[in-house]
Amino acid sequence: MQDYKWLYEYCLNRFGSAAALEARLPVPKTPAALRDISADRYLSMLALRVFRAGLKHSLVDAKWPAFEEVFFGFDPEKVVLMGAEHLERLMQDERIIRHLGKLKSVPRNAQMILDVAREQGSFGAFIADWPVDDIVGLWQYLAKHGNQLGGLSAPRFLRMIGKDTFIPTDDMVAALNAQKIIDKVPTSQRDRALVQAAFNQWHAESGRPLCQLSTMLAFTVNH
Template sequence: MRDYKWLNEYCLNRFGSAAELEAHLPVPKTPAQLRKISDDRYLSTMALRVFRAGLKHSLVDAKWPAFEEVFFKFDPEKVVLMSAEHLERLMQDARIIRHLGKLKSVPRNAQFVLDVAHEQGSFGAMIADWPVTDIVGLWTFLKKRGSQLGGLSAPRFLRMVGKDTFVPSYDVVAALNAQNIIDKVPGSLRDLALVQDVFNQWHEESGGRPMSQISMMLAYTVNH
């Protein structure tokens, strides 16, 4: 396995300067910023990620104002009360994407958000306080307690809300494979722990560079 110094030098050579490299890297939100995000916005983003999965993002995004309307601006207290009959009626609304399984996930995730808020004060508090050195633990938590948040949906949701996380995208997995770390998207607890340990090492070697930036830098080492 190569160290962070190699990764940094590779990316500096690719972009020509530190400033140019930094301009191409994501900047995660601070814990304070994550705490300020209201629970309805977390639920909205969660639903957006669920509906984006397997579909063209621009198609989903164009319809999102209608989703905001039919789901009461994603107020979890209201969404959780939506009955099966209500969701069936939404299947007749041409303004939204009529996928019953995904529609059903929204009230379920509203309950999830409310449960976490009851346990920890707010959903944002839980997101903010979760240590990045166990970010795969947060993926597992979201998958277990949320609805349709398996696979890449949990890390992509976290990236969307601004939580620092790496994402095992095609390019990141290819980069990890090139270093003989893993050869497929990590799914087992063993593989998740292995990848977390690798990112923790690079995070420490870099002096605390965000996981999301290390993830992007890894992706930049893959030549297409």
């Protein structure tokens, strides 16, 4: 694999200046900022990620105020009490997206947030304290203990809330293939560990967060 110096110089040549490159790179939230996010906002973003999967984002976003209303502002203590009959009634509400599987995921993910809070003090602290040099472990935790958070949903949720992570998009996977790190979408623990190790090396060389390295790597794929 190429080192960070090559990655930076490639992106610099593509955009023409350091300022132009930096303007295109995401900035993760600090651990303190992640701790400050309330449980209801974490649940809202988890639900938003689940509903966006496979659907046009603008359609979901336009309906989100109604979702906030029917799910009690995504207060986990209230949402977790929503039973099957309540969810069936929501299937008749034309203001929201009526997908029973996705609707069922909301109280299940509320339960995960409450379980984590009991063990860690708060869900925000849990997210903030998870080490980014094992961010794939956090993906696995969310997929295992949450609902409908497999595939790219966990890393995309983390990017939405500002937790530092890379995301194996099509461009990033193509770039990793070109670097001979992996040859397909990293779904196995082995392939994810290989990608994590590569990003850890680039991070050690540059001090840059994973989200910036991920974006820069995607820039190396020609369109």
